[in-house]
Amino acid sequence: xxxxxxxxxxxxxxxxxxxxxxxxxxxxxxxxxxxxxxxxxxxxxxxxxxxxxxxxxxxxxxxxxxxxxxxxxxxxxxxxxxxxxxxxxxxxxxxxxxxxxxxxxxxxxxxxxxxxxxxxxxxxxxxxxxxxxxxxxxxxxxxxxxxxxxxxxxxxxxxxx
Numbered sequence: 001x002x003x004x005x006x007x008x009x010x011x012x013x014x015x016x017x018x019x020x021x022x023x024x025x026x027x028x029x030x031x032x033x034x035x036x037x038x039x040x041x042x043x044x045x046x047x048x049x050x051x052x053x054x055x056x057x058x059x060x061x062x063x064x065x066x067x068x069x070x071x072x073x074x075x076x077x078x079x080x081x082x083x084x085x086x087x088x089x090x091x092x093x094x095x096x097x098x099x100x101x102x103x104x105x106x107x108x109x110x111x112x113x114x115x116x117x118x119x120x121x122x123x124x125x126x127x128x129x130x131x132x133x134x135x136x137x138x139x140x141x142x143x144x145x146x147x148x149x150x151x152x153x154x155x156x157x158x159x160x161x
Contacts, residue, residue, distance in 0.1 A: 002130030013138035034107035041094035123153035
């Protein structure tokens with residue numbers, strides 16, 4: 001079990017980062033042969049990314065269900081895009097395979113959203129939680145002083161301690 005951080009802490013990355021949310025929705029549970037290949041592709045990508053830190057992948061958290069959501073953090077949009085477009089990595093062949101299969105079925109859907117976060121333009125709070133979300137990939141600091149309230153966290157930078 002992950003270490004519990006007692007009290008109030010906040011994530012304090014010093015550099016810009018990318019939040020990438022990707023999801024898959026099973027539209028027809030009985031058509032396993034249509035959605036299973038989509039679901040099975042992601043673990044291969046995660047193993048590859050975790051083995052190659054130079055690709056810019058910082059970490060992830062995942063929730064499984066009929067709609068599966070993965071929250072990812074990347075060092076930059078450029079690194080995320082380079083990985084997505086590189087034929088030698090696991091993503092592009094999986095994406096091409098999905099698009100080929102998706103033309104003939106609505107049994108499964110996928111979506112994603114990408115956000116660039118700059119220091120001083122986001123906030124996070126964790127109370128009596130194990131490392132979660134951004135707190136899994138960025139240093140955790142006490143949510144005190146300027147970081148005590150959401151507005152202060154929203155504009156805090158590394159200089160704020």
